[in-house]
Amino acid sequence: MSESVSTEKSLLEVNAVAKSYGALQVLTEINFAVPTGQAVGIVGPNGAGKSTLLSVINGTERATAGSVLFDGCDVTDLGPEVRARAGMGRTFQIPRPFTHLTVFENALSGASYGAGLYGKAADEQALHALELSGMLDLANTPAGKLPLLARKRLELARALATRPRLLLLDEIAGGLTEAECDSLVETIAGLHASGITIIWIEHVVKALLAVVDRLVCLASGTLIADGQPDAVMSSTEVRRVYLGSGI
Amino acid sequence: GSASSGAEGDSVIKIGYISPVTGAYAGFSDGDAYMLGVVREQFADGIDIDGTNYSVEILDRDSGSDPAKAGELAQQLITTDKVDLLLATSTPETVNPVIAQCEANATPCLTTLAPWQAVVFGGGFSADKPMAWSHHYFFGIEGFAGVEPSAWDQVETNKKVGVLWPNDADGGAFRDPATGYTPFAEEAGYTIVDPGAYENGNQDFTAIISKFKAEGVEVITGVPTPPDFVTFWTQAAQQGFKPKVATIGKALFFPATVPSIPNDLGDGLAFTTWWGPTFPYESSFDGTTPEQWISNFEASPDGADLTWNQATPENESLFEVASAALQASGNPQDKAAVNKAFDTINMMTLAGTVDFTTGPLQGVATIPTAVGQWQKTSAGEWEWVVIENSKIPNLPVERSIEPLN
Amino acid sequence: MTTLTAASFRVDRYQKRALMAGGVSAAIFVALAAAPYLLDPAITSSWIKLFYLITLATMWNLLAGYAGMVSVGQQAYIGLGAYGVFVFNDLGFDAYSSALIASIAVGAIALPLSFVAFRLRGGYFAIGTWVIAEAVRQIIIRFDELGAGRGRSISTYTGDPVFRNLFTYWLALGILALALIVTFYLLRSRMGIALQSIRDNEVAARALGINVSRTKRIVFTIAAMGASLAGSVICIQAIGVASPNQIFSVSYSAFMIFMVLIGGIGTIEGPIVGAVIYFVMDFYFSQLGLWYLVVLGLLAILVTLFLPKGIWGAIHERFNISLFPVGHRIVPIADHIPTKVLSNADV
């Protein structure tokens, strides 16, 4: 599978990206490219810089050095809203719902702006996103009343509503029961099959492995492994810093 | 509203009275409860005009020291309550908006207790464009500038005068090169040192003090607000600035300011005054003299916790003048006639003579002023004495001014 | 549990109710516009204050309740609107057109000021806007033509008091109508969703493609223009500004906060209710002097603590009515889907 993918052009290119907060270096010289249509999983110890990398990709955080190319364009200096409209959808590890809006309106926000739709088309896109993430039954609930996991699902719904070409997921499977996790995996696999490029950070490795074509391991701000999921999983370094003996 | 005015409307005169009972300028009106009691008693039997007895209804309103509210109230009194005459008092903030509404709604209006320049020029009027429906009496800049230099003359100085003129209605009027204070002072041989307009609420007068020191200023005058003056005067003492004479308007109108200045620094401050116990005035209502007024006031329950001030009798005089004009009009419900009647007023009141026949401008009358000086008695009481009377010759002068030490 | 599909639902925007609200409002406005002919103009002219109070409350609510910008500096634009009347009046426009032109000028001033204000968030923003208002006042009083610290009056205005009051009345009413229409339309448009998203979480809003600063800037400018128009009305009604301190007074902001919170923040109806309450209280009780103010303060505290959603919020919660619906509701199309599937279906 990866052979067929590698011939395609890269949708996302991260070149020599570094990020630091004051003296604290969080990312050092990250280089990686994601071809269109690929599903990449990111694993790594806590605090490795995974979420930060996602933020740098979608523009929520500015890189201190390096550049980010999306669909061949340099987006390093563009804000997250521009990147969202260009086709990057993102979920936040710690959910950030619009608490006074209903679940539907949360999704509508993404559909109207990220996907740039108006009127009926926006409504339909938002409903579609709710269906995909299994939230239709909560559509009229104010997001502030949702419990934690429903908020995480709402993150997914909103990101999907922007009709992304590149979907950036940050720990969306944690806390799900097995059955729920299976259906989530099915959903993501479906999105992947429909051609959406996916970058997925997840500690529930099992879920990740069911979808991704490629696995990346980040530790202390650098890529320590990148490649076929099986290969990465069996790398001793990855086992040592991340997986432990358990799996 | 409309039903009641129809029934007995003919024999009732409605007078609106707007003053700042609350808010920043409430001090001007704190004796009004007593004053209105006295006035209502005077009007209890109504007034006879051309053989008809009219009962008098006084609608007193509180502007809250807020110009917007004052304007609103004036409009309400005119359009809803349909008053025959509006009175307003105390600072341009209350007076000007009331005049504006009266002018716009063609209703006669009588006002006092605001420098007349601030009222006339500040309200957009002039000699060419006089007030059509309003009459105002009070002293203006000449009330200060006409008497202060003769008080300064009583002390040997280098004739350099530092001024505290803030950027507000009063300060602006004082600073005006043509109609302001400077021409008077210069005529009397004094040089004005104006550091420039400062903002009310200024916390640091260092620059102004340095300028006064650098210029060798020996006389201070101005119209600062009470807190600003205390700040200035305290800082001046801290920074070693000691003028020989200080005549301060506005801030010292109120009897509470001087005793509050730290370390008895208020001792010897002088100020322009228009009323006090020894002033040779009497009420046209019943002949009450200032001295009687004060003792009545202090004995009444309404004046119990208060110290008398110069504003209350001034406010009272509005009703004396109004009553005289209504009588002179022949028909108190004919607004034009009432308005015209004011032009003929020349009378003695509790607050002195009001003379609209010889004012500086149409509709403006000035009242004379004197200069008083604060002193702390050996008993530790604060009191003030008259030290200059050139404009009110009948006023007894207690002594000449004592320089600040 | 049957799986739900998007196709079985449609989005209800309460079109019928919105249309009805529009119709009824239009009728009310026509009635109000005709009122001076039917009633004593003296009575109707006292409503001018009510109109500008509703305008102010509505605009502040748009700013704070929907866009999350809690400003205590709207008096900057009230004052500029009032002074704008002088400027354009002096240039030869009549007072009423000056009000409209001034609002455009104020919009042009508010836009660059937003760049300063938007550096700040939350409590910082509130204080920052207050300081901006102070600075604006301090700059205005440096102009002698504008009366410096003294204030000034309108040089040319309609001489006849009846007509002047009528024109001012219609101007105030027109501005009120405009403010309500703009707010209602804005909130029903897609920008309404954007605004509320920004209010609830800016970072997430940006990640969803919303141009946060542009959206906020638009609302900030509209609110400034609304305040400016209200300020012009205040100035025209008083035939001038008696004191710059008053027209730039922070108490305007205080009363806007009071009206909006008493009525119910984040609803269109709330500020109207709040403004009416404040107007009535002011009309009947302001002559009670200080006790009235003490009670006003107490009322503000009590309503905040015991009726936190305001009066309209409480009515809405209890009777579930909303006169100006701006929300979305998902309703099943096919009748075989049990309505119980959708919780809170009738929010």
Next chain:
Amino acid sequence: MSLLSAQLVSAGYGDSRAVSDIVLTLAPGELLALVGANGAGKSTLLRVLAGAHKPTSGSVWLKDVDISPLTDFERNRLGISLVPEGRRLFASLTVLENLMVGAGSGRVGEWTADRVVDTLPMLKPLLKRNASRLSGGQQQAVSIGRALMSNPEVLLLDEVSLGLAPIIIDELYESLAVVRQSGLGIILVEQDLSRTVAVADRIICLLEGHVVLQGAAGDLSHEQITDAYFGHSISSFSNPELTTEEGLQA
């Protein structure tokens, strides 16, 4: 003697019920796992036990004392500590300060900041860092450490491994096993069934706020539990009295 018990506890939000008539007991040193689908009421139940959410009926007992009238902070001082869903760190405090605040109950015991850092070594380089500047997993670790700092007798852990790297989860469970030996009772909400079955003494399964299945971990099969998640086999466990009796004897 049971360490903690709940008697017919019901609770909800507004008009809606989240948990109904829950009966449960926790013995000293026991690890009780609470499982159920999203929205089953697990978090609500833990919050009721900790006193952070007011039940509509029922009572909660610590040893022989009815602690129902006590508030959350009073219960914490008696030794009940909750690691809340969603971490809830004090954002403007450093990691070390967060831990120190965790000791606010004033209970002394073996848990000190040093011991917590030994147990969760990833915290070591972070002690001086502001909690707002932590990654998700780091926050979770601090949240656990903070709860331990109060030297609890009952530890309530809500989705404790959420966001933690596998290696950390392993270490965490190892240390939980150690803590239990001192008689600490733990109620754990955990979605990873195989891990739950491996570590728990007993499992309680919630469905829409009701207990639908409970028993010793070893006695319950994977299928039984997953079925119970969705209510397929409610019938066989529908007698709460019976299961409660079993529970009490266990």
Next chain:
Amino acid sequence: MIFLNALIQGILLGGLFAMAALGLSIAFGVLRVVNLAHGEIMTLGAYLAYLSLSALGLNVWMSLLIVVPAMGVVGYWVQRLMLQRALRLSELSPLLVTFGLAIMIPNALVEVFSNNKKPLPTGDLAVQSITIVDGITVGVLPLLTLVVAVVLIAGMQLFLARTKMGRYMRAAADDSDTLRLMGIDYRKVYAFAMAIAFGIAALAGVFFGIRQGGVTPFDGQLTVLFAFEAVIIGGLGSLWGTLAGGIVLGVAHSLAGQISPDLPLLVGNLVFLAILVFRPTGIVRSKVAA
């Protein structure tokens, strides 16, 4: 020399601003309550001092022993009875509650004490000064104000950073519900913090009153904006920042006055805005809070 003098007077003025801002900084920076009634609390403190002067015959300094604790108690109960509830409702609620207080207090004061200034005499202290060199004299009272402000700020900073109670206060502002789960009744913590804020505000009010020779009911409205500016220039949550902010503001006023007397307030405001444009988090990055 004139410049140097202006600078020194500005720094002294800054001490006064900082003292006025300290209570606000605690309420605003630590507890996240935008206390619109801060100025009125100061005024109330000054009136209490006046009362102890006139009723008990104390001198101003002794009166502080009554005023500060008494206002502390007021703060404690205002927090427990009103702000506590408001804080749980929404971000705006405390703002409105304090706004209500800001309206009620001065008007009630007028009813009780009238508009007349009530004196707070300190003998000749208010006018004593030290001449450092010719042209530079330093008022004793401003100097004392600055010193007291610095001591208070240092003390509060240490208290917040080093003591258990200080930590709880900061934690309560972040997440009061969770603090309860740590066995701490945040309501008491919060109320205690507000008690400190009120006590210090009252102290500042007395100093302001002394400086102006007394107190009138609406004095607080003038000072509250300076206090807010000092807090924000300094940076939220940093008390040293508040001192720095006060001094920056004081120096801005003083130097602007050298150019023209109508500039101080305007320049102060512009400096405030400029600092926020270039450094929106304030000039001092807080060590205590983020």
